[in-house]
Amino acid sequence: NAGVTQTPKFQVLKTGQSMTLQCAQDMNHNSMYWYRQDPGMGLRLIYYSASEGTTDKGEVPNGYNVSRLNKREFSLRLESAAPSQTSVYFCASRTRDREVSGYTFGSGTRLTVV
Amino acid sequence: AQSVTQLGSHVSVSEGALVLLRCNYSSSVPPYLFWYVQYPNQGLQLLLKYTSAATLVKGINGFEAEFKKSETSFHLTKPSAHMSDAAEYFCAVRTGANSKLTFGKGITLSVRP
Numbered sequence: 001n002a003g004v005t006q007t008p009k010f011q012v013l014k015t016g017q018s019m020t021l022q023c024a025q026d027m028n029h030n031s032m033y034w035y036r037q038d039p040g041m042g043l044r045l046i047y048y049s050a051s052e053g054t055t056d057k058g059e060v061p062n063g064y065n066v067s068r069l070n071k072r073e074f075s076l077r078l079e080s081a082a083p084s085q086t087s088v089y090f091c092a093s094r095t096r097d098r099e100v101s102g103y104t105f106g107s108g109t110r111l112t113v114v
Numbered sequence: 115a116q117s118v119t120q121l122g123s124h125v126s127v128s129e130g131a132l133v134l135l136r137c138n139y140s141s142s143v144p145p146y147l148f149w150y151v152q153y154p155n156q157g158l159q160l161l162l163k164y165t166s167a168a169t170l171v172k173g174i175n176g177f178e179a180e181f182k183k184s185e186t187s188f189h190l191t192k193p194s195a196h197m198s199d200a201a202e203y204f205c206a207v208r209t210g211a212n213s214k215l216t217f218g219k220g221i222t223l224s225v226r227p
Contacts, residue, residue, distance in 0.1 A: 004157075033214070040123060042204060042219040043158075058214070090157060102148055103215060105157035 002026050006091050006106035013081040013113045021076040021109050023091030031094045032074035033103065034058075034066060036087040043090065049074055081113045116141045118205045120218035128226045133177075133192040135221050137205030140186065147188040148206040148215065149179055158204065164188060175199070200225045 007022045025032065030051045035043040045058030049068040063085060065077045074093075078085055088110050092103040117140045127133055139145055146165050150158040162173025169181040175198075179190045188205060205218040 035217075040219060043217040045214060045216075048214060092158075102150075102160040102163055103158075105159070107157045108155075 004091055004093055004104050004106035006089075006109050008109060009107065010110050011112070013078075013111065015082060015113060017081050018077065018079050019081065019111075020078075021089055021091075021111075022073070023075065023106060024073045025091075025093040025104070026072065027093065027095070027104065028071070029093035029095050029104070030071070032068065033092045033094075034064075034074070034076045035090045035092065036060065037090060037108075038087050046076065046089075078111075081111075083113045085111065086113045087111060116145065116207045116209045116213075116216050118147075118207050118216065118218040120205055120221050122221060123219070124222045124224065126224040126226060127195045129197055130194050133190070133195045133199065133223065135190040135203050135205075135223065137179075137188045137190065137218060138186050139188060139205075139207045141207060141209050143209050146208040147179075147181065148208070149173065149177070149188075149190050150204045150206060150217075151175075152202045152204065152220075154201070161190070161203075195223075195225045197225050197227070199223060 004025045033048040034046040037043050044060045047066040049055045052071045067075045088108045091106045094103045119138045148163045149161040152158045162171045164181045172178045177192045202220045202222050204220045206215045
C-alpha cells in the first residue's frame with residue numbers, strides 16, 4: 001500500500017548510543033518532516049525537508065541530525081541518545097503543489113532511552 | 115507566528131451524545147486549518163481541512179468543523195458519538211500553502227457505553 005514507512009517500530013537505546021530512524025514514502029511527495037510526540041505536548045517539529053537536497057531546523061532540533069537521501073527517503077539520526085529523547089517519532093510527507101494538502105504520517109517509532 | 119490552542123486534555127461523552135472538541139487558532143494571515151485523529155499505537159489520520167472555501171467542512175466518520183473568523187475558532191463536532199470514536203484528536207494550522215503544520219497539544223476523547 002502507498003504511504004509512509006518508518007523503521008524500526010520500537011527501539012531501546014542506552015544513554016550515549018547512536019541510531020538512525022528511517023523513513024520512506026512512495027507517493028512522490030516533495031516535502032518530508034520529522035516530529036516527536038510527547039504526552040501533553042502534541043507534535044513538535046524536529047526537522048523538515050521542503051524538497052530533495054534541502055533540510056531545515058524545526059522547533060526542537062537539538063540532539064538530532066537529518067539526511068534527505070533522495071526524494072523518497074528522509075532519515076533522522078541521534079548521535080548520542082539522552083533520556084530526554086524518549087518519545088514517539090513520526091515521519092510525514094506532503095506533496096508540494098497548488099492544492100492545500102494535509103500530511104501523510106507514518107505509524108511511528110517508539111524510542112526509549114535508558 | 116501561528117499557533118492553536120486546544121483547551122483541556124480529555125473529553126468524555128456517552129455513546130450517542132454530541133461530540134464537541136474545541137480549537138482556537140492564532141494567525142496573522144488567513145489560516146489553513148486541519149483536524150487529525152490518532153487511534154492507539156497508530157499514526158495520525160486527516161479528518162478534515164479548511165482551505166478558505168466553505169466555512170463548514172465535512173470530514174470522514176461523520177465529523178464536521180466550522181471555521182469562525184470572528185471567534186478564531188475551528189471546533190470539531192459529531193452529532194452522535196460511537197465507541198469507535200475514542201482516540202486522540204489534534205487541531206493544526208498552516209499559514210500558507212507551503213508552510214509547516216503547527217499542532218495543538220491534542221485532546222483525548224473517551225466514549226462511555
